[in-house]
Amino acid sequence: MEKISKEDLIKKASKPAEDAMKLHPFYKGKIEIASKVCIRDFTDFAIWYTPGVAEPCKAIHKNKDAV
Structure with missing residues (x-):
């Protein structure tokens, strides 16, 4: 094998x-x-971005098993 x-x-x-x-x-x-x-x-835009994006995050934080 050739050495590089x-x-x-x-x-x-x-x-x-x-x-x-x-x-x-x-x-x-x-x-x-x-x-x-x-x-x-x-x-x-508000639904998909702040503050709308925070609600799913809060729900996950409260109940990580729901993910």
């Missing part, structure tokens, strides 16, 4: 970072957060 040099390993390890930098301008980032539900107005 340290320099070759470093070069190989840097490839994903180089690729990421090439793709970054196109994608403008790498991770996106998208809503699973339709948010039509502030009322919908």
